[in-house]
Amino acid sequence: MGLALVHGRARAGVRAPAVKVEVHLGGGLPSMSIVGLPEAAVREAKDRVRAAIQCAQFEFPARRITVNLAPADLPKGGGRFDLPIALGILAASGQLPQDALREYEFIGELGLTGELRPVDGVLPAALAAAQAGRRLVVAEGNGAEAALAAGLEAYTARTLLEVCALLTGRKPLPAAVAPPHQPADGPDLRDVRGQAQARRALEIAAAGGHHLLLVGPPGCGKTLLASRLPGLLPEADEAAALETAAIASVSGRGLDPTRWRTRPFRAPHHTASAVALAGGGSEPRPGEISLAHNGVLFLDELPEWDRRALEVLREPLESGVVTISRAARQSEFPARFQLVAAMNPCPCGWAGDASGRCRCHGEAIARYRARISGPLLDRIDLHVEVPRLPPAELRPDAPEGESSAVVRTRVTAAHARQQARGGRLNAHLSQAQTMADCRLAARDQALLERAVEALRLSARAMHRILRVARTVADLDSSDAIATAHLTEALGYRQADHGAGQQAA
Ligand SMILES: [Zn+2]
Structure with missing residues (x-):
């Protein structure tokens, strides 16, 4: 005693x-x-x-x-x-x-x-x-x-x-009970009218785990599109969902035990600090990028973000992990999120619009775009323009788009192909795996090399194009990457480049 x-x-x-x-x-x-x-x-x-x-x-x-x-x-x-x-x-x-x-x-x-x-x-x-x-x-x-x-x-x-x-054995305690799981009820892709190209890019992003950049004028539906991405992904397996739930549990914001299987969608404001994004504090707590683990991190108004804040994305975009160092202690948090970024094409937002209402100087547009660091842009596989819709497509009687459930079926099949082949999504393939699994016919290889030369892309960007092409082929249930798959993948790299040149 x-x-x-x-x-x-x-x-x-x-x-x-x-x-x-x-x-x-x-x-x-x-x-x-x-x-x-x-x-x-x-x-x-x-x-x-x-x-x-x-x-x-x-x-x-x-x-x-x-x-x-x-x-x-x-x-x-x-x-x-x-x-x-x-x-x-x-x-x-x-x-x-x-x-x-x-x-x-x-x-x-x-x-x-x-x-x-x-x-x-x-x-x-x-x-x-x-x-x-x-x-x-x-x-x-x-x-x-x-x-x-x-x-x-x-x-x-x-x-x-x-x-x-x-x-003391006088009275047992009640067993803890898990509440019934609420099915995911996020926004549906059905509500997005038109925007065929952006919808397609969203599907490819979902199918291969690729990061996505949406470029378009204000009010064209960038946020609408981004918020649909989690609903296109198959439900996370239990281990992955528990990992995400554990992050919410230690975040100090609480975990909703009825929605722990729902993939997260985090959309921090562009005034968020590096600590808010990456996590921190004397007893480190996870930031937005970890709260988005196994889900989607949406960064609207990308050029408005503080570059130092965005700098913290670099390591986790590659490794899926963020390390926070505080005095004597180091904490690691998982941060394998899918990034969707959005931006206007120019300071006023209307460059490239058919109305011709943009009056921005080429120099002003170049400055605006230069606010985003090249290395960050380089890590985003899919760049797509989201134009303003003609009024006819916005009428209430305009045809509905495909529902999230239908797209998710194709995405799930593409995930299964990737898991069977490489054990991971295409976006997460190592360089060696990319070389092995994303082989091109000689003619297509030459096409890719010419494009890389013309667009002055890095070797990293070239590998990313190959992975996107692999995903396009997977959505097509094709074992080989065909010319059409490659050219579509290349198109998602040229989009932003083209807009820049056009504006200048
Ligand atoms: Zn403008």
């Missing part, structure tokens, strides 16, 4: 490393010290734990209490250790049986009256507890999230007293 051990979990990026909460009661003047928590957090935790124990009609031991949270080098902010600390004190002072604690992990903040409060980052903790083969007790408000972890026995409690009743 005098010593107790309780299992908790820290929040570190999207991981939830195990933390052992050791409580020791010793002789000497009554006091309480917590080792391994930051100073401010210690003060608050002491007050809450003491009040909660007394409110639950237990005795707060009048001894020297030492609480140690091990290992020492993990981030341990927030109140998530209140519950394990309180249970440790009760067990060390003989008010709870020690043995009962062994099978469980506990996460939750205590209110002064002993109620158990939800904390963030419960999903990663639940997944880790399932792996460790222990049961998990959380606050009622965290139950739905904990229940998403397959194979986990998770229970919810409203108060410290209820947890104690479980451990």
Whole structure:
């Protein structure tokens, strides 16, 4: 007696490393010290734990209490250790049986009256507890999230007293229940009139995981199109969906446990900072690019963005991961998003429009376009112009477009072809895989080389064209890349270039 051990979990990026909460009661003047928590957090935790124990009609031991949270080098902010600390004190002072604690992990903040409060980052903790083969007790408000972890026995409690009743065998706790999953009900492609070329580009983007740039005047429907992309993608598999849900869980914005399988669509404003995009903070939290993991990141008004903010996209666009360094600590967050960017063709927005209303100088247009960094533009596979629609196509009786469900069927088939061939989407093929899987006939190879020369494209851009051509062929259920597939892929590189030349 005098010593107790309780299992908790820290929040570190999207991981939830195990933390052992050791409580020791010793002789000497009554006091309480917590080792391994930051100073401010210690003060608050002491007050809450003491009040909660007394409110639950237990005795707060009048001894020297030492609480140690091990290992020492993990981030341990927030109140998530209140519950394990309180249970440790009760067990060390003989008010709870020690043995009962062994099978469980506990996460939750205590209110002064002993109620158990939800904390963030419960999903990663639940997944880790399932792996460790222990049961998990959380606050009622965290139950739905904990229940998403397959194979986990998770229970919810409203108060410290209820947890104690479980451990003394007086009253079991209710099992955590996952809420029914809401089917995705995002906007449908059916609502987009006309825009055949942009719709086609959107389908290719969905089919191969390619990044997309939409160039067109204000009000032509760029946002409308971009917001339809998640609905064209097949539902993410469970592992991928859980990864995305875990990011939302630790983001501090909360996870909706009824929509965890829905692919995210994030559309931050162009005033967003580098930290808002990439993530950060003293205990790093994910940014927009990670919240868009396995879904879509939409950046409207691309030239209005701060270049330094956009700079953070570079690494994740290649690797699917973002690394955040803060003083002593490094956090990695997954960030495999599909980028859809949109911009006007010129400062006034009307360059190339049939009305001829654009009066922008060639120089002004060049300056406007130069605001976007070349390397970023280079990483966007598909560039497409979205013209203003003639009024006839906007009439209410104009024919509806194909629905998202119909397009998704073709996209899903194309995904299956890619998975069977290379085990990944075409956009994520390595250079070696691109060489192997995107072979061209000699005549087409010559065509590609001439185009690369004429457009002054980089080797990186050439590989991207090949991957897009591969996707066009996959949508066509074709094993070989034919000339038509290649020329269509080349067309998505020339679009923006052509507009630029035309404007100049
Ligand atoms: Zn203009």
